Amino acid sequence: xxxxxxxxxxxxxxxxIPFSIVLEEVFGQGLFFFCVMVIYVFLFPLSxxxxxxxxxxxxxxLEIEEAG
Numbered sequence: 769x770x771x772x773x774x775x776x777x778x779x780x781x782x783x784x785i786p787f788s789i790v791l792e793e794v795f796g797q798g799l800f801f802f803c804v805m806v807i808y809v810f811l812f813p814l815s816x817x818x819x820x821x822x823x824x825x826x827x828x829x830l831e832i833e834e835a836g
Contacts (some may be wrong), residue, residue: 774816776815777812777815778817780808780811780812780815781812787808788808790806791804791805814832
């Protein structure tokens with residue numbers, strides 16, 4: 769599953785141009801387009817960290833101990 773840490777950024781990188789073109793054609797160059805692109809640009813470098821956190825936390829569940 770660690771291969772996802774490399775695949776997800778690659779998909780985001782190669783999908784950026786088609787995604788932005790389609791988004792611009794559908795919504796135009798308004799505030800929504802700008803906000804989505806800003807979020808996309810900030811999340812792209814963090815994608816390996818996000819995927820790693822998801823993979824690391826998989827199988828762990830918070831257990832609540834009952835007092836008494």
